Amino acid sequence: xxxxxxxxxxxxxxxxxxxxxxxxHLVASKVRGNFTEFSGVITIGDSIExxxxxxxxxxxxxxxxxxxxxGHLKSGDFLELETYPTLSLKSTKxxxxxxxxxxxxxxxxxxxxxxxVTFNLEYLGTNPSMQPGVNVVGFEATTEIDRRDFNxxxxxxxxxxxxxxxxxxxxxxxxxxxxxx
Numbered sequence: 001x002x003x004x005x006x007x008x009x010x011x012x013x014x015x016x017x018x019x020x021x022x023x024x025h026l027v028a029s030k031v032r033g034n035f036t037e038f039s040g041v042i043t044i045g046d047s048i049e050x051x052x053x054x055x056x057x058x059x060x061x062x063x064x065x066x067x068x069x070x071g072h073l074k075s076g077d078f079l080e081l082e083t084y085p086t087l088s089l090k091s092t093k094x095x096x097x098x099x100x101x102x103x104x105x106x107x108x109x110x111x112x113x114x115x116x117v118t119f120n121l122e123y124l125g126t127n128p129s130m131q132p133g134v135n136v137v138g139f140e141a142t143t144e145i146d147r148r149d150f151n152x153x154x155x156x157x158x159x160x161x162x163x164x165x166x167x168x169x170x171x172x173x174x175x176x177x178x179x180x181x
Contacts, residue, residue, distance in 0.1 A: 005135075006126070007044050009042075012041065012177045014038060016176035017173075017176055019171075020034045020171070023169050036061040037061035040177070042175070042177050044137075048102060052091045059079045089106045094121070101120070102123065105118050105119075108150075113149065117143050119143045121140070124137075124140060137176070140172070141175070144170050
């Protein structure tokens with residue numbers, strides 16, 4: 001039997017939520033970055049199957065803490081910020097794996113491509129907020145995508161044949177959301 005937060009609509013708290021990604025650079029290191037501007041809603045139904053998640057991310061809020069690299073990621077080589085200012089996620093199916101572990105299939109839209117992506121999702125629990133009458137819930141979700149599936153096709157190659165930036169991108173979400181009682 002799995003645990004669920006109380007049914008209702010929970011608003012993602014951007015101050016206590018991280019939307020992170022990891023990509024290999026020159027095969028030897030991992031570049032970590034995140035998006036700092038986003039919104040989202042988690043609707044908890046009477047069952048996990050009737051629950052849903054929707055989120056929108058501002059592509060221009062991408063940061064890897066390197067101004068030159070961030071500018072390149074916003075360019076036509078990667079996110080094409082001027083043409084595609086947002087990324088989005090909308091769950092299509094959530095199922096219980098075991099205990100507080102779930103699987104969430106979501107339509108992920110990057111640039112002009114929407115594809116189903118499967119996240120491992122963990123419910124971390126519920127607690128009262130520091131604000132009276134407000135409860136918070138926590139979740140973590142992880143997936144891997146191939147960036148080329150979303151028309152992110154920058155393919156600089158090193159002299160030895162290695163890629164400058166890996167095709168595999170790890171996405172890690174750490175989410176806190178709140179609901180008024």
